Amino acid sequence: MSRSDAVALGLTEDEYDGIVQIIGRQPNAVELSMFSLMWSEHCSYKHSKKLLRTLPVEGPRLVLGPGENAGAVDIGEGWSVAFKVESHNHPSAVEPFQGAATGVGGILRDVFAIGARPIAVLDSLRFGEPTSERSRYLLEHAVAGIGHYGNSIGVANVGGEVYFEAPYEQNCLVNAMAIGLVRTEELIKSAAAGVGNQLVLFGAATGRDGIGGASVLASAELGDADASKRPTVQIGDPFEEKKLLECSLELLQRGLLVALQDLGAAGLTSSSSEMASKGEVGLEIDVRKVPLREADMEPFEIMVSESQERMLCVCTPERVAEVLAVCERWEVGGTVIGSITDTRHMHIFDDGVLVGDIPVEALVDDVPLYDLEPAAPDAPLYPAPVATISADQAGDPRSALIALLRSPNIASRKPLFEQYDCLVGSRTVRRPEQADAAVLLMPTGSAIAISIDGNGRRVASDPYRGAVEAVLECAANLACAGGEPLGLTNCLNFGNPEKPHIAWQLTEAIRGLGDACRALDVPVVGGNVSLYNEGGGGPIYPTPVVGMVGELPDPLHAGRTGFAREDDAIAVVGPFTPRLAGSELAKLRGDALPTQLPEIDVAAVRAAHEAIRGAVRAGRLSSAHDIAEGGLLTAVAESALLGGMGAVLELGESDVDALERLFGEGTGGFVVSGAPDALRALGEHVALDVIGTVGGDALDVTVAGESFVLRLDDARNAHAALGELFA
Amino acid sequence: MKFGVLQFPGSCDERDAQLACARVPGAEAVLLWHGDRDLQDVDAIVVPGGFSYGDYLRVGAIARFSPVMESVIAFANDGGLVLGICNGFQVLCEAHLLPGALLPNTELRFTCRQVDLEVIQHDTPFTNLCATGDILSIPAKHQTGRYVAPDLPLSQVVLRYVSGNNFNGSQDDIAGVRNAAGNVFGLMPHPEHAVDPLTGSVDGLRIFESMAARVPV
Numbered sequence: 054m055s056r057s058d059a060v061a062l063g064l065t066e067d068e069y070d071g072i073v074q075i076i077g078r079q080p081n082a083v084e085l086s087m088f089s090l091m092w093s094e095h096c097s098y099k100h101s102k103k104l105l106r107t108l109p110v111e112g113p114r115l116v117l118g119p120g121e122n123a124g125a126v127d128i129g130e131g132w133s134v135a136f137k138v139e140s141h142n143h144p145s146a147v148e149p150f151q152g153a154a155t156g157v158g159g160i161l162r163d164v165f166a167i168g169a170r171p172i173a174v175l176d177s178l179r180f181g182e183p184t185s186e187r188s189r190y191l192l193e194h195a196v197a198g199i200g201h202y203g204n205s206i207g208v209a210n211v212g213g214e215v216y217f218e219a220p221y222e223q224n225c226l227v228n229a230m231a232i233g234l235v236r237t238e239e240l241i242k243s244a245a246a247g248v249g250n251q252l253v254l255f256g257a258a259t260g261r262d263g264i265g266g267a268s269v270l271a272s273a274e275l276g277d278a279d280a281s282k283r284p285t286v287q288i289g290d291p292f293e294e295k296k297l298l299e300c301s302l303e304l305l306q307r308g309l310l311v312a313l314q315d316l317g318a319a320g321l322t323s324s325s326s327e328m329a330s331k332g333e334v335g336l337e338i339d340v341r342k343v344p345l346r347e348a349d350m351e352p353f354e355i356m357v358s359e360s361q362e363r364m365l366c367v368c369t370p371e372r373v374a375e376v377l378a379v380c381e382r383w384e385v386g387g388t389v390i391g392s393i394t395d396t397r398h399m400h401i402f403d404d405g406v407l408v409g410d411i412p413v414e415a416l417v418d419d420v421p422l423y424d425l426e427p428a429a430p431d432a433p434l435y436p437a438p439v440a441t442i443s444a445d446q447a448g449d450p451r452s453a454l455i456a457l458l459r460s461p462n463i464a465s466r467k468p469l470f471e472q473y474d475c476l477v478g479s480r481t482v483r484r485p486e487q488a489d490a491a492v493l494l495m496p497t498g499s500a501i502a503i504s505i506d507g508n509g510r511r512v513a514s515d516p517y518r519g520a521v522e523a524v525l526e527c528a529a530n531l532a533c534a535g536g537e538p539l540g541l542t543n544c545l546n547f548g549n550p551e552k553p554h555i556a557w558q559l560t561e562a563i564r565g566l567g568d569a570c571r572a573l574d575v576p577v578v579g580g581n582v583s584l585y586n587e588g589g590g591g592p593i594y595p596t597p598v599v600g601m602v603g604e605l606p607d608p609l610h611a612g613r614t615g616f617a618r619e620d621d622a623i624a625v626v627g628p629f630t631p632r633l634a635g636s637e638l639a640k641l642r643g644d645a646l647p648t649q650l651p652e653i654d655v656a657a658v659r660a661a662h663e664a665i666r667g668a669v670r671a672g673r674l675s676s677a678h679d680i681a682e683g684g685l686l687t688a689v690a691e692s693a694l695l696g697g698m699g700a701v702l703e704l705g706e707s708d709v710d711a712l713e714r715l716f717g718e719g720t721g722g723f724v725v726s727g728a729p730d731a732l733r734a735l736g737e738h739v740a741l742d743v744i745g746t747v748g749g750d751a752l753d754v755t756v757a758g759e760s761f762v763l764r765l766d767d768a769r770n771a772h773a774a775l776g777e778l779f780a
Numbered sequence: 781m782k783f784g785v786l787q788f789p790g791s792c793d794e795r796d797a798q799l800a801c802a803r804v805p806g807a808e809a810v811l812l813w814h815g816d817r818d819l820q821d822v823d824a825i826v827v828p829g830g831f832s833y834g835d836y837l838r839v840g841a842i843a844r845f846s847p848v849m850e851s852v853i854a855f856a857n858d859g860g861l862v863l864g865i866c867n868g869f870q871v872l873c874e875a876h877l878l879p880g881a882l883l884p885n886t887e888l889r890f891t892c893r894q895v896d897l898e899v900i901q902h903d904t905p906f907t908n909l910c911a912t913g914d915i916l917s918i919p920a921k922h923q924t925g926r927y928v929a930p931d932l933p934l935s936q937v938v939l940r941y942v943s944g945n946n947f948n949g950s951q952d953d954i955a956g957v958r959n960a961a962g963n964v965f966g967l968m969p970h971p972e973h974a975v976d977p978l979t980g981s982v983d984g985l986r987i988f989e990s991m992a993a994r995v996p997v
Contacts, residue, residue, distance in 0.1 A: 204923075292833070292834025471891050482979055
């Protein structure tokens, strides 16, 4: 195969020359297609690996770090929680229902591939403004796809987030995070071991779907002809995956396996070569033994197909019969397709005839890693958002509040999350909108808190501080539920890293993530990088999405977002310096993005998290809510709406502008409610300002001598605005 | 008291149902595999929620032909207590153990929501620890829960959705029905997800406790 064949498969000419040099000859069709997948950005992280190595990956509770199918942290009494977030952006932009569905399927397989039973899913979605028909189409079908897969397989979808911004118009983002539960001693790794051991492929038959998914689709910018890439999108079948899940867990529970790996991007090629690489062994595979949907598939097609719902395991020859019997019991096809050798080569046969021979190391480890060439842009990268409210509306606190509650980035997510089963598994202590983080009961009697966060517009304004904010925001959500972070997973969604300004965004954001994780002492347990997120309209906002798992000892004292008791005092807590620049209100009135965000005192924010967490865990607060999009007054309104109780607020004189006080954003701020004594006690640990009282059926706000009243019913109508998108 | 909870390929809430049964004082619960005909001498059967056989062809249509269901049908015809929840309700309708059918929700969308149910009959093996008129707060989650049974006698309506809670469009707000003999009961909402104050309400536990109260120890 020639250079031009390689370029058509997404490799560069230099990479092709490197392959020829490594294997000492021209690769044939099977070999070149395997290289094109394994050396793609999606599989090799060749543009991000050097940066990712700067992230902190160690912590006292870490059980499994980056490099395995998912990370895991210790929650005590022999139990671990596994988790990971992954993107399925380009497939979702091309075919949203199947793209989003298989995104969920893929991340669930990552979790049960290490032996954990999946217990929860969260999702992080980005679309263009809902005024566009395309965005509404992508939203409706992506949400339906996520629901279809998660609901059918019986894994609770307990939380998530969605933002609507013009730069995602062409290239939507669909990130899914899965959480699993496993006995620590039963974690299984993916390293193949034991010469002579057998390779068993089980699950769905292999077809022609998803060919080139990881290379041509995921590792390139989206073009105008994206409909022609539909055949690269995989088709999901949650029923098949449900059987695969139960079958895999039973195989592990019976101790029948040496290693287990899921088939995701690059299918059989990546799963088998990565197992061989980790185990420092070789493999023989005969593609004619693979059960096929279409009998005439070429060897290269079988090796790179991304057909869903397949797993690959290694077992000793004596165990093969038992493994196949378990597969049969679950009505999941199981077939021996090869064996482990000591050659350190991948030998691919077609009915006994050798059709491919590649050193494992060449495929997995020899991919060239690139240094980025970052350069800060000298002109704004993104146009100012289109104004959707007038200057008069934005300047009047009551109208501004209504506009914010209605805005797609703040309005209630109920029309979305009601399409997901948040209860299956009988662990859900806090459902969506009950607390800032989801809370799940653990078999130890304690609980975990989980959240997923990432505000692309803030990162676009300031990649370093925006990324720090994402980590702090996620930790703040955990704190409001009473959770202390144990580990973090991230999905880095960026544009084309070969462009200097995107390289700069990526470099700065990873520096911010690393610094914030170190400041909080939270290790990164793994994650995913999604680059080339650019359509015809330019790059997306740089969007690092952060997922965290935290623990709380007593689920009885899990925090709540909504006000819960009349006459409670309301206070704003923490080192909070609100600014309108980069805020949701600034977006609504069409302000350009700022060129930087204010400096953050991370240590002070961490101290505030600790104070809030301590008060929640002690049961001293009726509600705790992190101040985020829409600022202080939006946070109060949300607590009022979720609790079904109004509030009387009295904000005294200040030299800060009233709009900035009410709607400015920044890190470190919380709205809490509780008995006056409890708030006084909290105030001994952290800056605290009592601003009002819970009660009534309206928001009654006085700021700097001016007053207005917004009835809760009117606020609720505004907050229900997303319902119109699903009518 | 021994409950048996069926397990089909694609069942999702069978472990939840097993946990709920085990919360009844003195009760145990075993899983019954779809391919086995042996009901292991259980005192009552729960057909759980989920997507048996992927809901392919039509919800509940394939599960109804599984080997275990032959035994369940015989058990029911012999007077044994059978509770069908969500997909289990759909299976029991397909098996003609219960009247009527479940159609796609009016809005054609999966919805997961806590709903209020009014107890219409308390003198059944499934509601005997409730009073007529009691309101039970229980979650519902499904896409195919619009109950239709044009000729259903009123005497077989056990639970109704309280006004404003019937999101699936069921006929006459019917949420739960029994067979004429009274020993088979099905509902779309999930009582097994309302048995622990930590995860919501405990109103669903009364259904399982009622069943245990009817079975001689």
